[in-house]
Amino acid sequence: MTQNELKPPRSYCNTSMILERYAKNVIANLQEFTVDDLHVLDNTVKELGYDKRVFGAICKSLESQRLIEKICPQASIREECHHRTIVRWRVLF
DSSP states (O other): OOGGGSBOGGGOOGGGHHHHHHHHHHHTTOSEEOHHHHGGGHHHHHHTTBOTTHHHHHHHHHHHTTSEEEEEEEEOSOGGGTTOEEEEEEEOO
16 A cells, blocks of 8 residues: 555544554553653554554544643654654543
């Protein structure tokens, strides 16, 4: 599957709840996290045919369920995203 064939993050829907479950497993033992921590799931995301930007949709979903809350902005540790500003989240479950 090429980059152009990947599903965009806006196509995230209930059929991808498996990604949300995997993300919850990754952050379950953390008090705080950023999407940088979720990139351990990159291979799974790719196998399911999604773009890595789907992590934003996953975080928004977890936030709407009140499982996480925004703490503050910070620079990403990933050079791939040019150290752009991302959100640090607090885990509430």
